[in-house]
Amino acid sequence: MLECKASYTPVLSKGNYLAIEDVSPEYSFVVTPSDESWSMNKHIDVVSLRKLKKLFSEMI
DSSP states (O other), X not given: OEEEOSSSSOOOOHHHHHHHHHHOOSOOEEEESOXXXXXXXXXXXXXXXXXXXXXXXXXX
16 A cells, blocks of 8 residues: 655544555555655555655565
């Protein structure tokens, strides 16, 4: 699952959390304009677009 946010401090809505729970994706990413990456919780990682590109290329 992928969510893009323009904020450096992203907040997911209840709907996002319900969708993640319903779909149970292997990976869930929130993309921000920040160069930093961190874990929002054990199922969701906040990443930069650069980091996401790197992760996708490693998955293929």
